[in-house]
Amino acid sequence: LWEAKGVVLNSADKRALTGIQLKAGARQYTIEVEASGGQVTPIDSGEKSTLITEKTIQNVAIIGQNAAEFVKIMPGMAYTGGALNQSSYAASDERTGNGPVGNFAPNGLRVAALDITSDGAHIIDPGCNCGQAMNTNADMTSELKVSTSNFGADSAKGPVVISAIGKSGGQQFHGEAYVYARHFSMNANDWINESAGKNALGQANAPKPETIYFYPGFQIGGPVIIPKLDFNRNHNKMFFFFATEYYKQDVDNGIYRAVVPTADMRQGNFTDAAYLSKLSGSSITAVPNSNGFTNGMINDPSLISQSGLALMNTYPLPNVDPGANGGVNYVNSSTRFSNMYQIRGRVDYNFNDSTKLYVSYNRQRDNAEESLDTLWTGNGQSWASPTTPYPTPIIESTHSDVVTANLTKMFSPTLTNELVFSYTYLNLPNHFQDPTKVQRGSLGLNYQMLFDHPNQDKLIFPQLTGWGDGISNQLNSGFELNGTVYAKKTLPSITDNLSKVWGTHTAKFGFYWERVWNQQPGNGTVNGSAVFSNWGGGSTGNAYSDMLIGQMTQYSELNFDVVPAFRYLATEFYGMDSWKVSRRLTLEYGMRFSHFGPWTDTTGFGFAAWYPDAYAANEGGPVTGGSAGQIF
Numbered sequence: 001l002w003e004a005k006g007v008v009l010n011s012a013d014k015r016a017l018t019g020i021q022l023k024a025g026a027r028q029y030t031i032e033v034e035a036s037g038g039q040v041t042p043i044d045s046g047e048k049s050t051l052i053t054e055k056t057i058q059n060v061a062i063i064g065q066n067a068a069e070f071v072k073i074m075p076g077m078a079y080t081g082g083a084l085n086q087s088s089y090a091a092s093d094e095r096t097g098n099g100p101v102g103n104f105a106p107n108g109l110r111v112a113a114l115d116i117t118s119d120g121a122h123i124i125d126p127g128c129n130c131g132q133a134m135n136t137n138a139d140m141t142s143e144l145k146v147s148t149s150n151f152g153a154d155s156a157k158g159p160v161v162i163s164a165i166g167k168s169g170g171q172q173f174h175g176e177a178y179v180y181a182r183h184f185s186m187n188a189n190d191w192i193n194e195s196a197g198k199n200a201l202g203q204a205n206a207p208k209p210e211t212i213y214f215y216p217g218f219q220i221g222g223p224v225i226i227p228k229l230d231f232n233r234n235h236n237k238m239f240f241f242f243a244t245e246y247y248k249q250d251v252d253n254g255i256y257r258a259v260v261p262t263a264d265m266r267q268g269n270f271t272d273a274a275y276l277s278k279l280s281g282s283s284i285t286a287v288p289n290s291n292g293f294t295n296g297m298i299n300d301p302s303l304i305s306q307s308g309l310a311l312m313n314t315y316p317l318p319n320v321d322p323g324a325n326g327g328v329n330y331v332n333s334s335t336r337f338s339n340m341y342q343i344r345g346r347v348d349y350n351f352n353d354s355t356k357l358y359v360s361y362n363r364q365r366d367n368a369e370e371s372l373d374t375l376w377t378g379n380g381q382s383w384a385s386p387t388t389p390y391p392t393p394i395i396e397s398t399h400s401d402v403v404t405a406n407l408t409k410m411f412s413p414t415l416t417n418e419l420v421f422s423y424t425y426l427n428l429p430n431h432f433q434d435p436t437k438v439q440r441g442s443l444g445l446n447y448q449m450l451f452d453h454p455n456q457d458k459l460i461f462p463q464l465t466g467w468g469d470g471i472s473n474q475l476n477s478g479f480e481l482n483g484t485v486y487a488k489k490t491l492p493s494i495t496d497n498l499s500k501v502w503g504t505h506t507a508k509f510g511f512y513w514e515r516v517w518n519q520q521p522g523n524g525t526v527n528g529s530a531v532f533s534n535w536g537g538g539s540t541g542n543a544y545s546d547m548l549i550g551q552m553t554q555y556s557e558l559n560f561d562v563v564p565a566f567r568y569l570a571t572e573f574y575g576m577d578s579w580k581v582s583r584r585l586t587l588e589y590g591m592r593f594s595h596f597g598p599w600t601d602t603t604g605f606g607f608a609a610w611y612p613d614a615y616a617a618n619e620g621g622p623v624t625g626g627s628a629g630q631i632f
Helices: 054-059 067-073 272-280 306-312 545-550
Strands: 048-052 078-079 105-108 114-118 130-132 141-149 161-168 174-181 212-223 238-258 329-354 353-373 394-396 399-412 413-426 429-433 461-464 488-502 505-519 529-531 555-557 565-582 587-595
Touching: 054 067, 054 141, 067 078, 067 105, 067 141, 067 161, 105 114, 306 545
Parallel strands: 114 161, 461 529
Antiparallel strands: 048 141, 078 105, 141 161, 174 212, 212 238, 238 329, 329 353, 353 394, 353 399, 394 429, 399 413, 413 488, 488 505, 505 565, 529 555, 565 587
């Protein structure tokens, strides 16, 4: 009889048990293996980690559908700060590219210290080292292991890494259908919405957002059986798992609070001094009285710039009293749709008792309003504030594919090899829902630009800003390439782990190779950036009346956006040993050698750099128009 207790096995773990001695006995014998699902701190390893089991995932409530959200219940995981009236990760928008990674600072480290894998595949967004290329869906995940410190040299990621293991099929058929739903009718209204007050008809200026979350899903798993064939008759050869879920979401977009030009202002009438005095922002409260204006009225309608008027008309009209709303005359509370479907499958095949293979695949496709105003914001209360909804929303049609193949071969009871190949693909294309509402040609912007851009009529209108001193910001830029800003990323990797047991030693050797590729066009101000204020030369005294006649404080423009395709290679080797010195003492030691190559632009553009010898003064493009500061 030989007995061992306290052996802890987590997902993908391997434990070597030494010192087994059995006396000769009868021909009949019994082997019993007992396991418990309780979380136990390993006593045969110095690793500091936490295992979040399927029982926890299924029985502890979370807000969203991403199992990685469970890191927030762990000690040492701190939310990052933000400007919104919520935590940095509110799990209110389950989409490709979202997730807790990038929103938590683990153990006092920077946010980028948190990494994540799924079935061995690296699923982080390499463009920012944040977000997830794949949603680790709570109903498709078997368990999560969060390694925080002291883990072995065989770990390729860190310093803190979330390792997700997907579900797989078994000898019995199992399946389920489910639906999760949340509806705004069950929500209380937020204080910030209530504070916006009511209009003359008694209606809320910022009504409770009508958020809706509807997540139907289905999954099934079991042995692969081919009718009329003897294949897998004993249910021990081949297994499958398939799951899918649809994410139907209407997400709270926050509240826009800004000052926009009135209908009279758009006709050159700024005579209402009492109204102007209520507005927030020192550059828009004065009655214009110079440079074509007298006591707030434009002297001649012909002084109105058609391009300036077109820019003013990109703003919505006022809808609230600035005197009752802290100086803003526009308030908007709305939702945006954010939909996605996810498919996850896995096939396990046992060639024999010593050779096993599994292949998993995850597919996600998004159709979402990425932003109602500026790219990458996704909320009315952001760094772009004060702002208003853009004339047309930005639509994101994301593609994500993750595949993993794992082949494990046991050559002998003491020698095992594991080979893992993974490939992650992520594409984040963004485009305007109705480009004609923002393009120069359709808006009638015909002023000559500083540089000769191809298809100038297809460029979006310039950025508009007063640096937070009055006018409402409109800060979209780029979209030069067919009206699209995208980000394509691939992360192929190969891992090999060889384990060997020598007496009381368990040694591991292996290597890791990864090629990270990120193609992402710049979204600089090829469309131009115009600053309007009352402190520039030639100002009328009011930033919005300056806009109407085409008088600006500053203007800048980028000649073109490059489309770099950056990549870097990581090559690593390691060796480690776990030595069972005695029943109560185990020594673990090892070394990992890593070579991280530099980011290299495969297109030849490279990173932006300043070469003083190449600079030539007075060779910019032509600026046309009237007095200084006027180009349209």
